[in-house]
Amino acid sequence: MSQSEDYSKFIFQIDSTDFSITGIDSIRIDYNRELHYISTNCGYETYFEINNIEYSHQYIDTIIIASDKVxxxxNTEHLKIVLKK
Incomplete structure (x- = not known):
């Protein structure tokens, strides 16, 4: 996730040697950013809160937000991506 933008976009392409297949899906994750102070030596780290997810439906059936706090x-699972059968 970007520390300078309020969204990230990911492109997924099917793993195939058949280039005639147009197996591409995209996912856009919108979120809020919040700085958290660590220490004088380390500075800050960015925490995120997922607000919205938009995605194409070529191979993705559903995306479930398991935990919106990043x-x-x-060890925390944030998204569950369910593919079409």
Missing amino acids: NNDV
Whole structure:
């Protein structure tokens, strides 16, 4: 997630050697940014709160926000992406 913008956009392409397949999906995540002070030596880190998700439906069926708070906890699942069958 960007520390200078209020959104990030991701492009996903199907893993295939068949280039005639147009298997591309995009995801846009809108969020608020909040600076958190760590220390004088380290400065600040940015925490995020997910507000909205927009996505195409080529292969993505649904995106569920599991946790809208994004910080430095690497063990938290934030999004669940469900693909079409």
